Structures are given as structure tokens and as C-alpha cells.
Amino acid sequence: MDMKNILDIDLKIVISVFLVGVFLLSPHVYAQSAFEDPGARNPQGKAGGGLSAVNSNLDSGNVTLGSASQVVLLFRNDGNKPVTMGAIDIYPSSNVSASIAQNQCAKDPLESGAVCAVALSVKGLQRGRFRVELLIRHDGRSKLITSTVAGTVDASDDDRFELVNDIEAVPSALEFGSLSDSRTQIKSIVLRNVTSKKINIFNLSVQANPESGFTLNADCASLNSGEACLxxxxxSPEQTGPASGVLVVDHDGPAAVTSIPLNGSYEPDSASQADVFPSAVPGKGLLTSSQTEVDFGTGIQTSSAITVSLVNVGDTPIMLQDIRLSNEKNGVEISRKGCAAGTLLDPVEACPMTLTWEPVREGDILDDIQIRHDGARGILVLPLRGSATKAVNKDSETIFLGGVEDTSYFSDVPRLSAQELGLGNESTEGNVLSDVTSSDQTATSGTSSATTKKSNPIIDVRGVLDGYRITSLASNRAIVAGPGGSRVVFDGEEAVIGGVLWDVRVRSSAVQFSVDKQKVLILFDKSLSSVNTNGSQSDGNSSGNSTSSSGNSLSSNNR
Structure with a gap:
């Protein structure tokens, strides 16, 4: 191999080594995992880029079975901007329940580099290791972080048997306390599923003595994890003394049953005398009166009357159903005008109740007025008292007849026979009323001056002649005794009695007084005749008294 080829190979090797070194030493080049979130790194290359757990795997240690322990988790902002924590989802193992006791991180945004705390409450349900996973959302770059809390559920130091309920009751025991009255008491219990699984409730019942007075109302079919029902x-106490029972909840949780004790004590106060007027009751009318006792007083000798106001002081209307006396033989009568059965009293409305007493014998009366209604208590009883020194003689009472043209005056007047009026066979008309009618027809056909004379405004004269009586009677005159003394009245003439100008008609056994088509009849009681009185005091000289016994003093003077 020539020198040129050797140089080319060496050059290529040097260039390759140089390029590899440049690539490895570059500060902007780094390896990246395919499973890593690119947003989890800040510009300086630090992991986190926002909120992170100071200790993402926290060992909480031991948690006592049946009790709750507080675990504090710390979180830090590793980013450059403030971070706000969002929702926290909790996923506990089946042998514990967990909830957020306090979240300091959610109050304000967490500044860069700052640390905040979250308190986690862990309750042990079953022995063994547990694990709680927390999933935390925030508005930092990573958006989501996790944290883990692990530990062990241990038995209590107490050697006694412990039962941990799958359903938590709040309160754990229901105390009604001590009651002094028999009013119904109502309290509630919250039943909550503290496990991580759904629990189906089969039955809820109260186990107690039937006379304890406990009753249950609930609609709890099933509870999801953390869910509650009421x-x-x-x-309603039915007997004195302590009352106890147990609310039993049967379900399909690990413990299968939950019990809540019920306790109370009923110690009523001694009974006291009832007030005349009861206390106000919301939604009910309340009937009261202007007097707590109707008292006519003492020394009653004539007809007397008292008026009492019945008032509805409740907040709803009252219907009067009946008004009566306990004893109806004392001479006391209740007027039909004013308060009567069927009267409706609106709130703060009143009606008058008038009672008239005409003693039928001497002595005291002990009676009561019974007023039935549909308001509070349903009945109002007013004592009725009085003392009479003389009985009222009804034979000398006045009878209001009215006019012949106005027959309504006769609607309440019973027909009386001649024998009942003491006329015997002396009256040819059959009774006093027919005698009155006959004479009225004659008077109607008289002169027009009589009609002109009675054109004055009509007044009601009922009661004007009460207390007056006929002490002597002749064919055309009579003696009338009253509060102002005695005077003689004549048939067909006018007389002023009781402040009223009357037309007088003398009948066989009565005297009729008329004004403005109104007629008042006063019957003559022969036992009041001075002749009979003198005759009862006579020593029996029949020859000297034969003329007097056949008539009265006015009839003998008339002969």
C-alpha cells in the first residue's frame, strides 16, 4: 500500500474521532427517553419544571387498627413561575380509608422555590400493609404529578376485641338525654361507607322494648365508597324511666353488621292544674274570653244578664261548634244572638256571648259554660256562679207579641190555652192571643187620627216593661206596679210607662200595651190580688167578705 492511501485512511479516522468528540461534548445535546414528558424539563435541564413532591414515596409508619393517623405531604415549586394546585384524587388500598384533612397548597398560588403541605388522614380498617396513591393536578408545565404513602396497619395495644365498622355512624351513639315532658323528639344519624368498595345494605332496624318509643325512618339501599345516607x-316516650335500644345495620361489607346505641330518659314533672286558657300553638286558633269566670254576684232577685267576649288570639280561624251549660235547670239561658254554633272567628276577631239568669229558686248556682271549637285544646270551660235571694215569678213576666200585620213577632211565641193563662171559661175567644187579635182588628178600623198619631219612627220596645206586673184588674182598668211605684191605667187610653207612650187595652186576664205595631202583654196573676191577700188573712167571716170574694177591689168600685 502506498503512502497516499495510508494518509487518506488516517485522515478519515481523525475526522471521525473529532466529530464524535464534538457531538458528545456539545451542551445542547442530550439523550431523551421516549417515555419522558418533554415539558418536565426546564430551560436549565432540571427535572420537574413546576410542582413536585419533596418525598414522592413517603413511609407513614404504623397505623393503629380502627384509628386514624395524620400524614403530612410536602410539595415544592421547582419552576420559575407561581403554580396553583388543583384537584387531588386519592386511591387507597382496601384495608384503609383516606381523605384530605387539610390542603394548604390550594389556598394561594405557590411561588417559585416555595414549599406547601397537605395533611392526609389514614384510617386503618384491616391489619396488614397499605398503600395510598395520590394524583395531583396543577397549572405548571408538567400539569400532573403523583405521590405515594405506604405503611402498616397494626393491632391496638389493648388486648380486648376490636370491631372496625365498614359503615361509619355519626354520631356513634344517639343520646336523647333526659326529658320532662312527653313531646316527640327526632334526631338523625349519618351512615357513611368508609371502605374503598361499594356496600349493599340489607336491613335497618331498631332493637328495643316496644314501650321504649323508638321508631326508625331511613332509605339506605347501597353506599358507594365515601357515600353516606341519613x-x-x-x-315518643310511653313510660317513665330510662329507655334504650340499638339501631342495627345489616350489610355485605367485611364486618357484615353495624350497631348504634340509642339512649334516653323520661322523667315527667308532677301534673298541675290546667289553666283556663291554653298556650298558643302554631297553626291553631286559640279561643279566650274577656272573663275567666262568669259571676252574677249575690243578692239576685230579678232577671240579670252578663255579656262575655269570646276572642280568637291564635293565627288561624276558629269555628265554634257548640255552646251549652252543664246544668240547664238553673234558669240561665244563652242568647242565640252573637256567639253561637257555626260562628267563624278569624284571628283577633271576637263575638259577644250573653247569658240571662232568672233564678228559679233561692240559693247559689254552681254551673259551667262549655264552648266546643276546632282550635287549640278543642274546648273552653268557663265557671258560672251566682247567688239568688228570691226566685223570679215567670207568671208575671211580659210577653212580646209584635203587630198583627207583622206575623214574624209570633214565630217564637208558643200558643197558650185559656186554662194555661188562668182564664177558665171567662174568655169567649178561647185564648188571650185571639182576644188580642180581635181587638187589634177593631182598633185598625178606627179613625184616621189614630194612624196619624203612630207615624213616629218605630223603636224596639222589647224589655221596656220587664219588672212591671199587674196587681189588680177590672173590666176597664188595672193597677200596674213597677220600679217607680204603682199607677192605674184605663182601657182605650194612653199611658206613659217606662218612658214610652202606650195604647192600653184591658183584657179579661191581661193588659196589652201597644206602640208602633208592637205589642207587649202583661198577664194578671190572681195570687197577687189584694182581695186574695186579705182573704188569706181573714178569720173566716163569710158574711162580711162574700162581696169581696166574688171580685177584686177595682171591680166592686166599678159597679
């Missing part, structure tokens, strides 16, 4: 326990 169960409510209602306690």
Missing part, C-alpha cells in the same frame, strides 16, 4: 330516629 337515618332518623323518633322517640
Amino acid at each position: 337515618a332518623t330516629i323518633t322517640w
Whole structure:
């Protein structure tokens, strides 16, 4: 081989070695793995290019079975710009449950070179090694990093049997405390799947004495990992003393059953006298009255009346259903005007209830007014009291008849026979009412001056003549006794009694007073006649009293 060929070969070798050296020594040339993220390197060639775990494989040590341990993970920003941490996904092994207890990194963007901490809570469910993988998202160049926490679940130092529930109950025990009234109590329990697998719940039940008063309401069919449902326990005490029970949850988890104790104590206060008016109840009407007791007082001798206001102080309307007396034989009557069955009282609305007492005997009355309604408590009872020194003689009471043309006045007046009115066979008309009607027809056909005289405004005269009575009666005159004394009235003439100008008609056993088509009849009680009174005091001299016994004083003077 000649010298020229040898030189050419040596030159080629030198050039090749030079090119290889230049390639290997160049700072901008480096090997790259096909599995590496190009964005994970910064311009200086440092790995990370953003957020990274200070210790990507952290050994947490031992975790006690059934308890939770806190593991702190540190993260650093290796980039040149601030980095914001995003969502963290947790993938624990089946023998532990894990959750983020606190995330400091998510509060503010992490500056370049700064470090932040994330607290991970790990609860041991079964003995053995465990591993928790964390997948963290961020807005750095790499966008995604991972971190691993490993450790061991060990048994507790306590030698007693330990049961770790697959379903966690919050609270772990339901305490109703001590109750002094029988109001229903309702509390809730949160049931949560703390395993990494789905758990199907077969049954929820309360195991307790039937008289304990515990009832359950829940709809928990299945729970995915970390999912929870709500169960409510209602306690309605039925007997005094402590009450206890257990909420049992049957499921297909490793433990197969979860139990939550239920406890309470019912110690009612001693019963006290009920108030006349109950306390307000939301959504109910509340009936009260202007008086807690209706008292007519003492020394009652005549007809007396008292008006009481019934008021709805609740927030919904009240319907009065019935108003009655416990004893209806005391001479007390409840007016049909005002408060009555069927009356509807809106909130803050009131109605008057008038009671009239005409004593039927001397002495005290002990009665009650019963008012039934659809509001709170449903009934209002008002005591009724009074004392009478004299019974009211109803035989001398006035009868309001009204006018002949207005027959509505007769609607509430019962027909009375001549015998009931004490007329016997003296009246040819059959009864006083027909006698009144007959005389009214005659009076209607009189002169026009009588019509002109009664053209004044019509007033209601009912009650004006109450307390007046006829003490003596003749064919054309009568003596009327009242609060102002006694006076004589004549048939067909006018008389002012009780402040009203009356037309007087004397009947066989009564006196009729008329004004403005309104008629008031006062019956004559023969037992009040002065002749009968004198006759009862006589020593029996029949010859001296024969004329007086056949009539009264006014009739003898009329002969």
C-alpha cells in the first residue's frame, strides 16, 4: 500500500474521532427517553419544571387498627413561575380509608422555590400493609404529578376485641338525654361507607322494648365508597324511666353488621292544674274570653244578664261548634244572638256571648259554660256562679207579641190555652192571643187620627216593661206596679210607662200595651190580688167578705 492511501485512511479516522468528540461534548445535546414528558424539563435541564413532591414515596409508619393517623405531604415549586394546585384524587388500598384533612397548597398560588403541605388522614380498617396513591393536578408545565404513602396497619395495644365498622355512624351513639315532658323528639344519624368498595345494605332496624318509643325512618339501599345516607330516629316516650335500644345495620361489607346505641330518659314533672286558657300553638286558633269566670254576684232577685267576649288570639280561624251549660235547670239561658254554633272567628276577631239568669229558686248556682271549637285544646270551660235571694215569678213576666200585620213577632211565641193563662171559661175567644187579635182588628178600623198619631219612627220596645206586673184588674182598668211605684191605667187610653207612650187595652186576664205595631202583654196573676191577700188573712167571716170574694177591689168600685 502506498503512502497516499495510508494518509487518506488516517485522515478519515481523525475526522471521525473529532466529530464524535464534538457531538458528545456539545451542551445542547442530550439523550431523551421516549417515555419522558418533554415539558418536565426546564430551560436549565432540571427535572420537574413546576410542582413536585419533596418525598414522592413517603413511609407513614404504623397505623393503629380502627384509628386514624395524620400524614403530612410536602410539595415544592421547582419552576420559575407561581403554580396553583388543583384537584387531588386519592386511591387507597382496601384495608384503609383516606381523605384530605387539610390542603394548604390550594389556598394561594405557590411561588417559585416555595414549599406547601397537605395533611392526609389514614384510617386503618384491616391489619396488614397499605398503600395510598395520590394524583395531583396543577397549572405548571408538567400539569400532573403523583405521590405515594405506604405503611402498616397494626393491632391496638389493648388486648380486648376490636370491631372496625365498614359503615361509619355519626354520631356513634344517639343520646336523647333526659326529658320532662312527653313531646316527640327526632334526631338523625349519618351512615357513611368508609371502605374503598361499594356496600349493599340489607336491613335497618331498631332493637328495643316496644314501650321504649323508638321508631326508625331511613332509605339506605347501597353506599358507594365515601357515600353516606341519613337515618332518623323518633322517640315518643310511653313510660317513665330510662329507655334504650340499638339501631342495627345489616350489610355485605367485611364486618357484615353495624350497631348504634340509642339512649334516653323520661322523667315527667308532677301534673298541675290546667289553666283556663291554653298556650298558643302554631297553626291553631286559640279561643279566650274577656272573663275567666262568669259571676252574677249575690243578692239576685230579678232577671240579670252578663255579656262575655269570646276572642280568637291564635293565627288561624276558629269555628265554634257548640255552646251549652252543664246544668240547664238553673234558669240561665244563652242568647242565640252573637256567639253561637257555626260562628267563624278569624284571628283577633271576637263575638259577644250573653247569658240571662232568672233564678228559679233561692240559693247559689254552681254551673259551667262549655264552648266546643276546632282550635287549640278543642274546648273552653268557663265557671258560672251566682247567688239568688228570691226566685223570679215567670207568671208575671211580659210577653212580646209584635203587630198583627207583622206575623214574624209570633214565630217564637208558643200558643197558650185559656186554662194555661188562668182564664177558665171567662174568655169567649178561647185564648188571650185571639182576644188580642180581635181587638187589634177593631182598633185598625178606627179613625184616621189614630194612624196619624203612630207615624213616629218605630223603636224596639222589647224589655221596656220587664219588672212591671199587674196587681189588680177590672173590666176597664188595672193597677200596674213597677220600679217607680204603682199607677192605674184605663182601657182605650194612653199611658206613659217606662218612658214610652202606650195604647192600653184591658183584657179579661191581661193588659196589652201597644206602640208602633208592637205589642207587649202583661198577664194578671190572681195570687197577687189584694182581695186574695186579705182573704188569706181573714178569720173566716163569710158574711162580711162574700162581696169581696166574688171580685177584686177595682171591680166592686166599678159597679
